[in-house]
Amino acid sequence: MAMSLLQKITSWFKSTPDEPITQVGELSESSVSASRDASLTEAKPPPLQAVITPALQPRLEKVQCMTPAGLHRIAYKEWGDPDNPKVLMCVHGLSRISGDWDDVARAMADQYRVICPDIAGRGRSDWLRDPMLYQVPMYVSDMVTLFARANAKTVHWFGTSMGGLIGMGLASLPENPIERLILNDVGPLISGVALARIGEYLGQPIRFPTIEAAEQYIRQISAPFGPHTDAQWRHLTEVVMKKDGEEWITHYDPAIAIPFKKAPAVDTALWYVYDAIRCPTMAVRGEFSDLLTVATHEEMARRGPKAELVTIKGVGHAPTFMHPEQIAIAREFLLRA
Numbered sequence: 001m002a003m004s005l006l007q008k009i010t011s012w013f014k015s016t017p018d019e020p021i022t023q024v025g026e027l028s029e030s031s032v033s034a035s036r037d038a039s040l041t042e043a044k045p046p047p048l049q050a051v052i053t054p055a056l057q058p059r060l061e062k063v064q065c066m067t068p069a070g071l072h073r074i075a076y077k078e079w080g081d082p083d084n085p086k087v088l089m090c091v092h093g094l095s096r097i098s099g100d101w102d103d104v105a106r107a108m109a110d111q112y113r114v115i116c117p118d119i120a121g122r123g124r125s126d127w128l129r130d131p132m133l134y135q136v137p138m139y140v141s142d143m144v145t146l147f148a149r150a151n152a153k154t155v156h157w158f159g160t161s162m163g164g165l166i167g168m169g170l171a172s173l174p175e176n177p178i179e180r181l182i183l184n185d186v187g188p189l190i191s192g193v194a195l196a197r198i199g200e201y202l203g204q205p206i207r208f209p210t211i212e213a214a215e216q217y218i219r220q221i222s223a224p225f226g227p228h229t230d231a232q233w234r235h236l237t238e239v240v241m242k243k244d245g246e247e248w249i250t251h252y253d254p255a256i257a258i259p260f261k262k263a264p265a266v267d268t269a270l271w272y273v274y275d276a277i278r279c280p281t282m283a284v285r286g287e288f289s290d291l292l293t294v295a296t297h298e299e300m301a302r303r304g305p306k307a308e309l310v311t312i313k314g315v316g317h318a319p320t321f322m323h324p325e326q327i328a329i330a331r332e333f334l335l336r337a
Helices: 002-012 029-040 098-108 136-150 162-171 192-201 211-221 230-238 254-262 294-299 324-334
Strands: 059-067 070-079 087-091 113-117 155-160 178-184 241-244 247-250 281-286 308-312
Touching: 059 136, 070 098, 070 136, 087 098, 087 136, 087 162, 098 113, 098 155, 098 230, 098 324, 113 136, 136 162, 155 162, 155 324, 162 178, 178 324, 192 254, 211 230, 211 241, 211 247, 281 294, 281 324, 294 308, 308 324
Parallel strands: 087 113, 087 155, 155 178, 178 281, 281 308
Antiparallel strands: 059 070, 070 113, 241 247
8 A cells, every 4th residue: 555655646746748837927026025914914823932942852753664675764853742633744854854843843832743754864764775765755655654653634734845845745645634834945846056056965975073063064055044143053063963983974874865866957847746735835935045946936826725925035045944033934824724
């Protein structure tokens, strides 16, 4: 049964060269802003600062999943009341891990059971035997298993970059459990220029003598994240690094880069996936993003789920949602139902 599901999902992500190219028209900044401003008056969730519990700690769990090459375990953090039926799934980007969501999880744990997985090959999750399985269809299958483990009847999904693509894949399937969707700096048309940039550093066997040296590297390759405090940069570093003897290395399987680099760095269209989404959707874009273009972002408001658009100023790919003002945007959308 798992294999038939995986095959079905894979078929959704195959290229569709015969699909006509949609011309992107003009969408005024004022109309986008006016639409969002109007929606902000509809609900007033609890003030963000009143619900954040800095000392709150997650439960560390694992679930066994299946691939055509065998079994593997997916690790995840779970925050909040373990009996809360309201589940928020927060999923990281390509070379990041679950620790990216610690601030969001603490801010949302008063309303949700927040689940933050390490996608296969990252963090505490197992490395896959076949590196060619490090692709979105396999990740979608793993998340279905995680839904079952969590007994999640309905899900709100918050995905950054790759995590957003996984969410798109799930939300496009019939009878899926996703009721609200936030796509953070990713969309149905992925820029080949950005893919080439990411491919330059992904999977490189780099070692660092100190955590300070590792932090300088993370600051360099993650400069598009925008301004952060020293404490935030240290957190962004520590969650994606691990000690190996006396040195520090990246906390992911270098082989995740194999299928990524085998694919040509060209624009990739997934409009047929996006158009199948039916749940309320918010599309977030970093102002200077090279992965999600302005034209694609605006088109996301016109078709498919007709996403609500938000632009985070002064940021590229991708907003980290570590800042209170960014978290507040997500919280308002998620709790508006």
